[in-house]
Amino acid sequence: MTWTELDDILKSKQSFLLSSHVSLDGDCVGTQLAVYWYLNSIGKEVVIYNHDPLPHKFAFLKNADVLDTKHPQRRFDVFCILDCSNPNRLGWKEHDAIADTTINIDHHRDNTHFADHNIVDEKVAATAELIYGFFVSESIDFPDYVAAALYTAIMTDTGGFRFSNTNATVLRICADLADRGADCATIYQHAYDSHSSNGLLLWAKIWSTTRFYLNNQVCSMELPLSLIDEIGATYSDSEGIADRTVLARGVAVGMFIKHKKNETHFSLRSREVLDVGKIAQKIPGGGGHASAAGCTIYKPLEEARREMLDIIAKELQSD
Ligand SMILES: [Mn+2]
Known part of the structure; x- marks a missing residue:
């Protein structure tokens, strides 16, 4: 599926549920917030529900408080599963009838292609790299706080740019996210140096x-x-x-x-x-x-x- 085809689907639907894997990490949070922003910006109704609560270290991201752990008692047009390789990893079960269409965007290599539409690339360092690619290819101009969310996702999935998935592409994307307003030092501090x-x-x-x-x-x-x-x-x-x-x-x-x-x-x-x-x-x-x-x-x-x-x-x- 091309990014334009994905965008066409998103634009043709009205209500969306976003979710990600248990024990939320930076990529789960950053990608959900980025997609949340985009869908809101085109007038859609968006709910984010995850089995596990938002880790405190990501609470600084704008709109992080919309991440909810209360199971929604309703149906949606689209269930969009981000950074999650299979339904078991969601940590909650009642998802079969929650939406008419399912979309999965992910980079885990054990991905089971379980959704109606699967955009899976195991070569990228983070799911946020895919969301960034989507925004850039569709000329979607995103604000600084979305740049911060995507930067947080990529930084944490590369272990602070230390893992072997750190490469020139990752650094170029992050340089662009910094250009767009992501504050690298502040994000690092929140993600890694904020212990109780x-x-x-x-x-x-x-x-x-x-x-x-x-x-x-x-x-x-x-x-x-x-x-x-x-x-x-x-x-x-x-x-x-x-x-x-x-x-x-x-x-x-x-x-x-x-x-x-x-x-x-x-x-x-x-x-x-x-x-x-x-x-x-x-x-x-x-x-x-x-x-x-x-x-x-x-x-x-x-x-x-x-x-x-x-x-x-x-x-x-x-x-
Ligand atoms: Mn990830």
Whole structure:
């Protein structure tokens, strides 16, 4: 589907529901706000509903308060799913009859092309890169706060321009977004340097769990989920830790493990050596990108960790 065909569909419909994957990240938030702005600007009725709430660090974006976690009790002409590879990742179920038409715009390579119209490009760094492409190709002139939303999305999906998906195209787009008014330093501060004091104390505890396995090729950090309440932190305070598991030289796979009784969640990171998306896919429901992926093993910590280390050991051998 071309961008013009997409635009024709958007213009021919009246009511829209936007949604994205569970545990909203910057790309989910930025793309939803950008599309929200565009649809509003052409006189459409738009509701944004997500299973999970807006992370506080993105609350500075204009209109961020329109992101709602209250399930809409009505139907829409179009259900537009952004930055989400399959319906399960929405985290809510009652979407089959919520709209006449579904549109999916995404960049996850495990995308199942589940919508009526699928615009999926796994080569781009962020879904926001696609939305930017749409605006530019259709000569849609967007304001500075939409530039800020798109910049936030691309910056966070590239890990602050550190991941391997950071390339010349990404930087050119972001340069243009800066030209259009995105304030790079302020956005960085909000996204990465705005911890609460309890949040930082939580980080200190997690750092102290750092351990190495398989000849120092695997680094892990752990968080018993009960610790969050104990410290008075929030779940989202633990975000960003996973990226730190690949800080040490020689580490091929980093894993940040969040666990409670019979549930152990792995956020996996890699440094090019291994494809952690493939590793995560070996666990039912798991998946993600080559350098960042996740999965949940429904077993206690020790058992789940052993299972994961076995999978990684095999991958390291076959590499
Ligand atoms: Mn994304």
